[in-house]
Structures are given as C-alpha cells and as structure tokens.
Amino acid sequence: MGRTINFSASPFQVVIFITFHAFAFADERPNILFIFTDDHATQALSAYGSKLIETPNLDRIADGGMRFDRCYVTNSICGPSRACILTGKYSHKNGYYNNDEEFDGTQRTFPKLLQQAGYQTALIGKWHLGRKSMPTGFDYWHILEHQGYYYQPKFVTPWGQVQYLGYTTDLLTEQTLAWLKQGRDPEKPFMLMMQHKAPHRPWDPAPDRLTDNTDHVYPEPDNLFDDYENRSSAAARAEMRIAEDNQMSIGGPDLKAWDREDLNNPNNTRARDWFYGKMTHDQLTAWKAAYREKNKAYYDGDLAGKDLVRWKYQRFLQDYLSCVASVDDSVGKVLDYLDEAGLADNTVVIYSSDQGFFLGEHGWFDKRFMYEESLRAPLLVRWPGVTKPGSVEKRIVSNLDFAETFLDLANAEIPADMQGASLEPLLRETPPADWRDSFYYHYYEGADGGHKVCEHYGVTNGRYKLINFYKLGEWELFDLENDPQEMHSVYGKEKYADVQATMLAELQRLRSELEVTENDPDSK
Incomplete structure (x- = not known):
C-alpha cells in the first residue's frame, strides 16, 4: 500500500515522493521463472489426473496456483511453438512454420521488451530454432546444440561450444541454480527461461532411473488399436504408429533393443552407435545391463501382432515416464531453492510444454495433429499472494498468450501486433467479458x-x-x-x-x- 500524500506539502515535496514511490513499486515487480519441457503430455502429469505417473513437484505449482485445462498450441511442433512464445504471434506472422528453419531473431520479441523494461533475462537449455539462429534479447544464454542429447551434451554460448559430461536434465538444473545463485543481478527482477530437452524422444532415462518402471504395467488407451475409420484419410496416412514406425522397430533407437543373436555380445553397440559412442564405460555397462533385463520379455516370448504392440507400448512408457520423473525432480530442486533464498513469494513460476503428445492414443506417439492429446499442452502457474491456490481455469488459453502475460507481469507495454492476450486477469480471477471462446x-x-x-x-x-x-x-x-x-x-x-x-x-x-x-x- 502507498502512503497518503499530504497536499499541504510543497509541489517539490510531492514530486519527490511520487518519484520515489514509482521506483519502489518497480522494484517490487515479480520475478518470472518459466520452466518449459518438450513433448510433455497432460496425460503424464498427476495435476491433470494422470493414471500413469505421480509428479509431486510439478503438482506443487498447481497446488499453489492455477491449472489451465485448455491450453491450446497454435502449431503442434517444437520450433514453431517456441517462436510463437517469443513473439506472441502465429507462424504466418513470425515466419517460423516448420522445424529446422532459421528463426529471425531481428524481429521484436518479449525478452527484448523485458530488457527495455528493466528486467534481467536469461535462457538455459533447449533453443531449437535453427542451427545458425542464436538467442537475442537475453543478457545470458546457454543453449543445447540443436536438439541436444540426453548424455554428454554440447552447449552453445556467446563464447563458443562447451562439452559437458553428465545427464542433460541434471546439467540444466545445475546451470539454472548456478545462475540464480551467482549469475543474476539481485537489484533487478529477472525473467529466466529453463528449457528442458526431456521428455522428447528417444526418451533416454537418467543413470539413476535406468531400472525404473521395469515391472510396471501401464493401462492401455482404449484406442491403442485404432483402425482409422470414420475420419479423413489423414490419420491412416500418418507414420507414427507404435506398431510400425521404424524408430520403434526391434534394433531401432527408441526401444534400445538389440538383435536377438547379439543379446549376449557385451561389445555390441550396433543398434545405437551414435548414442553409445557418447557414453562413458560405466554408463554403457549400466545401460546394457538395464536394457537386457527390460527387453527380456521380447527375447523370451516370440512376440508378434498385438502382443508385440502391447510390449512396445509398455517399453515406450517406461522410458518416457522415467524422463518425466527426472524433470519432476529438477523442478523440485529449483522450487526448493526459491524457498530457501526467500525468492518464492515474489516469483511467478510458470510450467508448460511446447505441445501435447500421444501416449498410445490412436496407436501413436508424437504430436502434430489438431487432436486433443497433441493440441493441448500443460500449463501451471503459481503467483503467490495473487493467484488462488488450487484454482482451475477452463477457458481457452494458448502459448500465443505467454509473451503478453510476461510483459503484463512486468508492467511493460504489450505491442498491438501481438495476437494473444495476457493471462493476468485470469490469474486474478477477474476474466474480461470478451475472452476468446474459439481458437484457430x-x-x-x-x-x-x-x-x-x-x-x-x-x-x-x-x-x-x-x-x-x-x-x-x-x-x-x-x-x-x-x-x-x-x-x-x-x-x-x-x-x-x-x-x-x-x-x-x-x-x-x-x-x-x-x-x-x-x-x-x-x-x-
């Protein structure tokens, strides 16, 4: 609350007070921590009622704030989603339509506007907006080379590439905590984007989670064996079926399975040479031991037909959910630090993913379609003292709204050509009467x-x-x-x-x- 102005004071005194009060208010603007993952389905988040996994640390964000049940993405693929978030615009306006294009970093983005508003900006993790395009508008950035690997990743910095030894989810967590502890200017509010690779394919679990879920049997979606009838031909044409995709074939990189005759050959790395060659001796030894056990049912069972599809589905979920669990561990460590450092009360924590993901629905993995599992991304927001804990918002929101929300939180002007709307009124439970009721x-x-x-x-x-x-x-x-x-x-x-x-x-x-x-x- 501001002080009451004594209007009997001189005009000079009034000006001095108003100026001082404005600066004090600016210093109280919230920090913004944006935690972002790749391909995290709402079906794999217990805040959304998942029957597959418990995510207690991600649930802390939902329990302390708001869960959005209809967060739709404009273009369900990694790079275009990120370009949308940076610009607050659809693909046809920001020029980034497909993966592996080059993002035009000269255009106006929300980080540049936050810098102008006095925020310190940082980006750590996955960029995925072209091999030549580098981040702009960030005071600090430390990004994975292209999509990055789960083990021994290379990071690109303004000073060149850096090779790391370790598991990428853990390394991103360490780098994030290091920046929060030592890299930021404590006199400025910050906007930190922590962007994980996980749980993007090929779903390589962390060393401490290699044997997670090995004996767990996950419920199958009702349409795991979809026949693609009664729709357009697009669903039948798509090549992302668990049953048939080459990447999920025996010997393919996603299942981490060896050919039957090579099962007992400890030196075999033929199935995933590109990955195994990056591993240390200890990592590779543990990896092979774990996956011999995980794949034993296939080698012992002569699986075929629907039985083989069911086995592949279970193997897919075992690895995917292990990667999600590591992300949840990471989020817990960062939230704990915010508490310990006294930053939690003035930090808006936002969790989302670049799109949804099929976890066996329609017999698929991946995304791209406008169907619900792909279109709908998780969105959890904790704003202490403002957003009611445990609240749920069912209105249609989008990754198109993120840039506008960040700017609104910073009391910065939102450009008229941005195509979304700030979520701040929804977070305050004061929704405008003209909020969207449809989405393109x-x-x-x-x-x-x-x-x-x-x-x-x-x-x-x-x-x-x-x-x-x-x-x-x-x-x-x-x-x-x-x-x-x-x-x-x-x-x-x-x-x-x-x-x-x-x-x-x-x-x-x-x-x-x-x-x-x-x-x-x-x-x-």
Whole structure:
C-alpha cells in the first residue's frame, strides 16, 4: 500500500515522493521463472489426473496456483511453438512454420521488451530454432546444440561450444541454480527461461532411473488399436504408429533393443552407435545391463501382432515416464531453492510444454495433429499472494498468450501486433467479458515432413472441432462431448448441419481476423 500524500506539502515535496514511490513499486515487480519441457503430455502429469505417473513437484505449482485445462498450441511442433512464445504471434506472422528453419531473431520479441523494461533475462537449455539462429534479447544464454542429447551434451554460448559430461536434465538444473545463485543481478527482477530437452524422444532415462518402471504395467488407451475409420484419410496416412514406425522397430533407437543373436555380445553397440559412442564405460555397462533385463520379455516370448504392440507400448512408457520423473525432480530442486533464498513469494513460476503428445492414443506417439492429446499442452502457474491456490481455469488459453502475460507481469507495454492476450486477469480471477471462446490452429510441415502428417488448419470451441486437411480436400468435424477420443467425424452429417455451418463461419472469421489468407500462401 502507498502512503497518503499530504497536499499541504510543497509541489517539490510531492514530486519527490511520487518519484520515489514509482521506483519502489518497480522494484517490487515479480520475478518470472518459466520452466518449459518438450513433448510433455497432460496425460503424464498427476495435476491433470494422470493414471500413469505421480509428479509431486510439478503438482506443487498447481497446488499453489492455477491449472489451465485448455491450453491450446497454435502449431503442434517444437520450433514453431517456441517462436510463437517469443513473439506472441502465429507462424504466418513470425515466419517460423516448420522445424529446422532459421528463426529471425531481428524481429521484436518479449525478452527484448523485458530488457527495455528493466528486467534481467536469461535462457538455459533447449533453443531449437535453427542451427545458425542464436538467442537475442537475453543478457545470458546457454543453449543445447540443436536438439541436444540426453548424455554428454554440447552447449552453445556467446563464447563458443562447451562439452559437458553428465545427464542433460541434471546439467540444466545445475546451470539454472548456478545462475540464480551467482549469475543474476539481485537489484533487478529477472525473467529466466529453463528449457528442458526431456521428455522428447528417444526418451533416454537418467543413470539413476535406468531400472525404473521395469515391472510396471501401464493401462492401455482404449484406442491403442485404432483402425482409422470414420475420419479423413489423414490419420491412416500418418507414420507414427507404435506398431510400425521404424524408430520403434526391434534394433531401432527408441526401444534400445538389440538383435536377438547379439543379446549376449557385451561389445555390441550396433543398434545405437551414435548414442553409445557418447557414453562413458560405466554408463554403457549400466545401460546394457538395464536394457537386457527390460527387453527380456521380447527375447523370451516370440512376440508378434498385438502382443508385440502391447510390449512396445509398455517399453515406450517406461522410458518416457522415467524422463518425466527426472524433470519432476529438477523442478523440485529449483522450487526448493526459491524457498530457501526467500525468492518464492515474489516469483511467478510458470510450467508448460511446447505441445501435447500421444501416449498410445490412436496407436501413436508424437504430436502434430489438431487432436486433443497433441493440441493441448500443460500449463501451471503459481503467483503467490495473487493467484488462488488450487484454482482451475477452463477457458481457452494458448502459448500465443505467454509473451503478453510476461510483459503484463512486468508492467511493460504489450505491442498491438501481438495476437494473444495476457493471462493476468485470469490469474486474478477477474476474466474480461470478451475472452476468446474459439481458437484457430494451423500445422504446416505436411506429408513430406516428419511422420507424414498432412497439412491442416481448424477451429475449436472446446465442444466442437472442425479440421480442414486442405491439400487432401478432406474435412473432419468432431463432437468432443459425445466423442472425446475423436474417433468418428460427423462432417457432412445432417444432424450436425447447423453446427457445421457455425464452425465454418467461425473458422473464416478467425482466419480473416488473424490475416491468415493474406500472409499465408500455403493455406489457400
């Protein structure tokens, strides 16, 4: 609370007080800690009711703040999601459509604006916005080379590359804590982006978690054996099936399985030479011992057909969830330090991921589609003293809103050309009357890119979802209330004619409002 001004004082005294009070207020602006992962599905986070894993440290953020149940991404793939967060703009506005392009770092981004507002900015971890594009707008950055490896990663810094020995999740945690303890200016509020590689494929567990989950049997999704009927042909065309994908073949890198005849050859590294060659002798010895045991059921069982798919599904989840558990450990260490250092009360902690992920739903891993598991990312926000602990927000929000939220928290001006909206009113439980009730999505990489997922755009209002696979000339419409697994398109059904017309009109309205057609020749 500010002091009451005595208006009998001289004008000079009043000016002095107001100036002093403004600086005092500026010093009280919150720190912002943004913890970001890659491919973390809401199905693998106990704050969202996961039946697969307990994530007690991530749950601390939700328990102390707000869980967002409908955080939709604009383009469900790693690099474009990151470009969206930096710019507050869709791909067609920031120019970053697909992975492995080069992000234009000369454009306006929220870190640059936070610097201008007096914040110290730092980025540690995964960048993944091109091999030549380097971070701009950060006072400190220390990023993984391209996507990074789980073991012995290289980091890129303004001074060159640095080779590390260790497990990447642990190294990122150590670097984050070191910056918080020694690298930041305690006189300035900070914005720190801690960006994990995990749990991106190939889901390599930490040395202390190699034998986790080995005997655990995870529940299968109801549509693990989806036949891809009653929809467009896009689902059947996609190549990311647990049953068939080459990366999940026996001997492929994701399953870490050796050929049967090589099982007893201690020197065999043929299946994953690119990875095993990076490991120390002790790491490789432990790794092979663990995976011989994990894969024993395959070698002993002559598995085939659905039994083999079920085994692959269990192996996939064992490793994926081990990587998630290491992230949860990391988050716990950082939250503990904020408490110990007296920073917790004035630090907004935000946890999210670049998109959702399929964990066997539709028989898939990966993301890209506008279907719920891929479209919906986790979002947890803890703002002590402001956001009600344990609150849940069901309105549609997006990674498109993150940049605006960061700027709003810093009392910085939000540029008019950013396309999202600050989440601050929702965090204060004072939502504006005109908050969005529909959302536009667009995926560009297409059938020539990874996993052969066809280009598509669409609109959802949380109840209905309309998708246009525009290069196939095929549409889908889902009633999410009656078909939450999105197994039966009702596009063209007479019963849904009015809904279809409404959603088509909303799609065109959003495309016009967002200036998609004018700026996006790929989506005619």
